[in-house]
Amino acid sequence: MIEPVPLADGVILRPATKHDAEPLLRAYLRNRDHLRRWEPRRSEEFYTLRGQAHRLKDLLEQQAAGRAVAWVLADGDEIVGRMTLNTIVRGPWLSADLGYWIDAGYTGRGLTTQAVLEVCRIADQDLGLHRIAAGTLLDNVASQSVLRKAGFELYGTAPRYLEIDGRWQDHRLFQRILNDRPAR
Ligand SMILES: CC(C)(COP(=O)(O)OP(=O)(O)OC[C@H]1O[C@@H](n2cnc3c(N)ncnc32)[C@H](O)[C@@H]1OP(=O)(O)O)[C@@H](O)C(=O)NCCC(=O)NCCS
DSSP, X not given: OOOXXXXXXXXXXXXXXXXXXXXXXXXXXXXXXHHHTTSOOOOTGGGSHHHHHHHHHHHHHXXXXXXXXXXXXXXXXXXXXXXXXXXXXXXXXXXXXXXXXXOGGGTTSSHHHHHHHHHHHHHHHTSOOSEEXXXXXXXXXXXXXHHHHTTOEEEEEEEEEEEETTEEEEEEEEEEEOOOOOOO
16 A cells, blocks of 8 residues: 655645546646657647546556556645656566656756655565666756656666657666565
8 A cells, every 4th residue: 555645845745546537637738838848749638537537547457457556746636746657567677667747836846856766665665676767858857857866877878769749759768776685
């Protein structure tokens, strides 16, 4: 059971629930311009309640199957950011991919760095993972700064790695090794 964690300024990091589709839609509508450069192109369906409910259901099903864990950053009833561990792989890898964003009105306060550190702690202590990976666009200096502050190291650059904002774009690849426990 993953518990809510207070961050700063009244913002909490808590597990996403099936009731989050409406506040998530409001957050994506508010942040459409803020996120455009850094995310895949979104369909019109994405900006509907139906679209958000469908995506959330899919993610929570992946979570129930042990392949993902989804959090939101919440300020009261509003969602002001997300953290997601995707592609959780066990066996001798014990690895997951991390994705995140924060509302344009909440940047520059250290909230994302704090949330990434908490996700690493939970991934290590509660999920029993060994490694978390994250990729950023070459010019996403803010995200690279978050990862470095949270103990990630750069381990390479992957050409045409991910389709972001309509183009296959090169990415800087980061990882954080969480522990050296043996894989069981
Ligand atoms: C990247 C993002 C999550 C950072 O969130 P945040 O809450 O502002 O992060 P923090 O406050 O914890 O740290 C941000 C760091 O980036 C730095 N920074 C911010 N904008 C910057 C810029 N344009 N150039 C250089 N550094 C920048 C800040 O100074 C800070 O570093 P510092 O503490 O060493 O000064 C946020 O900007 C965002 O949601 N961007 C759009 C989506 C996105 O890029 N997601 C990640 C995809 S990999």
